[in-house]
Amino acid sequence: MDHAGTATIHPGWLRITHWINAVAVVIMVLSGWRIYNASPIFAFSFPAGITLGGWLGGAIQWHFAAMWLLAVNGLVYLALNLLTGRLRSKFFPLSISGLLQDIKAALRGHLAHDDLRHYNTVQKTAYLLVMVDVIVLVLSGLVVWKSVQFPLLRELMGGYDSARVVHFLAMAFIVLFFIVHVGMVALVPRTLVAMLRGH
Numbered sequence: 001m002d003h004a005g006t007a008t009i010h011p012g013w014l015r016i017t018h019w020i021n022a023v024a025v026v027i028m029v030l031s032g033w034r035i036y037n038a039s040p041i042f043a044f045s046f047p048a049g050i051t052l053g054g055w056l057g058g059a060i061q062w063h064f065a066a067m068w069l070l071a072v073n074g075l076v077y078l079a080l081n082l083l084t085g086r087l088r089s090k091f092f093p094l095s096i097s098g099l100l101q102d103i104k105a106a107l108r109g110h111l112a113h114d115d116l117r118h119y120n121t122v123q124k125t126a127y128l129l130v131m132v133d134v135i136v137l138v139l140s141g142l143v144v145w146k147s148v149q150f151p152l153l154r155e156l157m158g159g160y161d162s163a164r165v166v167h168f169l170a171m172a173f174i175v176l177f178f179i180v181h182v183g184m185v186a187l188v189p190r191t192l193v194a195m196l197r198g199h
Helices: 012-038 056-083 086-091 094-106 121-145 149-154 160-187 188-197
Strands: none
Touching: 012 056, 012 121, 012 188, 056 086, 056 121, 086 121, 094 121, 094 160, 121 149, 121 160, 160 188
16 A cells, blocks of 8 residues: 555554564563573673663563563464465575675675665565564573473473573574664665665
8 A cells, every 4th residue: 555655665553563572572672681680591691781670580471571561462463474475475486596795795885775665685584584583482481481391392492401402593583683783774774764664
């Protein structure tokens, strides 16, 4: 649908679920860092000033609230992408050769962003990977939260301690994606306008 002579790039449902997902992920990451600090996996902790929750109990409350928001909103996002055909039309086909060409173009600063209605191969791959990553985050989080209730899932992840590592690495990936994503938006501000206005 056109608005004021311009083509719609992102429908309303996509923009709403995108921003809800973004808020939920930020809350989960910041509260998750506070939870991590209570029992670190590695030999470092996150500065308290960049965490959320104030203390372990508060961080857990924030984390669980955002978890349900992310899970429900994420399911709505995936369902609408599938039902509208957007997942297939926007993210496929994919090819290794196309990905390598786009990576080379990105490294030279020549990655195409002329038509915001179409994703380049790097974008397609990154968005699909982050969708899978959120699923891994939720599943590994279930093991960390309710290990006894999900014995098969726990064993598939190599046990409780391994699930904690998986959860941490999945979090690290989504933070990296967020940093790169924001960086790309800074380079191509039109993408932010499109995600806010839809066209």
